[in-house]
Amino acid sequence: MANRNIIITGAAKGIGKACVEHFLNENETVIALDIDESALNQLDIKNSNLHCFTCDVSNGNAVKNTIKTAIEKVGNIDVLINNAGIQRYSTITETTEDEWDLVMNVNLKSAFLCAKYAIPSMQQKEKGVVINVSSVQAFITQKNVAPYTTSKTAMLGLTRSIAVDYAPNIRCVAVCPGTVDTPMLRDAIQESDNPEKVYQECIDMHLTKRICPPNEVAELIGFLASDKAGSITGQAFRVDGGLGIHIGGN
Numbered sequence: 352m353a354n355r356n357i358i359i360t361g362a363a364k365g366i367g368k369a370c371v372e373h374f375l376n377e378n379e380t381v382i383a384l385d386i387d388e389s390a391l392n393q394l395d396i397k398n399s400n401l402h403c404f405t406c407d408v409s410n411g412n413a414v415k416n417t418i419k420t421a422i423e424k425v426g427n428i429d430v431l432i433n434n435a436g437i438q439r440y441s442t443i444t445e446t447t448e449d450e451w452d453l454v455m456n457v458n459l460k461s462a463f464l465c466a467k468y469a470i471p472s473m474q475q476k477e478k479g480v481v482i483n484v485s486s487v488q489a490f491i492t493q494k495n496v497a498p499y500t501t502s503k504t505a506m507l508g509l510t511r512s513i514a515v516d517y518a519p520n521i522r523c524v525a526v527c528p529g530t531v532d533t534p535m536l537r538d539a540i541q542e543s544d545n546p547e548k549v550y551q552e553c554i555d556m557h558l559t560k561r562i563c564p565p566n567e568v569a570e571l572i573g574f575l576a577s578d579k580a581g582s583i584t585g586q587a588f589r590v591d592g593g594l595g596i597h598i599g600g601n
């Protein structure tokens with residue numbers, strides 16, 4: 352199990368950072384990709400099992416060169432975790448073409464690009480796992496998140512395609528969080544008129560009456576990326592505190 356080489360995108364904060372900590376604790380080698388260089392530098396950079404790369408994962412040349420350099424450094428890629436993502440709040444009529452492209456490129460195209468350049472290394476070893484971090488928004492949605500929910504739903508199609516095209520040696524699984532306590536959530540809440548009230552509303556939305564800590568998402572990803580999940584592929588797993596399943600009434 353240990354000493355696999357694991358790419359994590361959006362690794363500097365939130366769920367990505369929790370994944371970095373999880374896999375380093377498991378004695379794996381982590382290749383951390385993020386656009387935010389200063390946040391990357393705050394990871395455990397003295398750990399010799401951690402290799403950080405500043406990389407905009409929506410940029411094809413950047414992804415190609417970074418993964419090539421990473422493979423030269425560590426030898427091969429065993430696991431890819433497509434986690435980088437951004438949220439923008441708008442309806443279809445409000446969304447500009449540039450905003451639409453930005454959300455699609457960071458949330459969806461990045462997963463295509465990283466898979467495109469990491470899977471050949473997995474094929475050489477005849478073994479590998481791709482985990483796509485989607486969202487509960489692939490199943491249910493809210494107002495004003497049209498590009499985001501579209502990108503996260505498309506990730507489930509990408510997950511199935513990778514699972515079918517590269518079976519039996521390479522598995523691909525999607526993880527769909529509900530509300531997770533990360534900078535993405537905190538920043539969004541801060542933009543509201545009453546952050547405390549909105550935070551409480553987020554708690555109340557979940558059947559579990561709590562907001563998921565990022566390490567619990569990392570635990571699920573860790574399991575799905577392990578050989579213990581060897582019969583799981585092409586599926587989406589919700590880690591969402593039961594968000595949206597309650598019809599209401601008694």
Ligand code: NAD
Binds near residue numbers: 364409484528531535
């Ligand atoms: P976050 O904003 O806290 O962290 C995201 C990281 O991605 C940051 O370090 C950021 O610098 C990096 N990033 C952004 N654009 C990038 C780019 N172009 N190239 C490389 N790195 C880039 O977000 P999070 O909450 O940890 O979210 C991680 C993933 O989980 C995202 O895909 C998000 O959509 C998904 N998700 C989050 C929640 C939640 O409630 N936090 C819920 C469902 C799904």
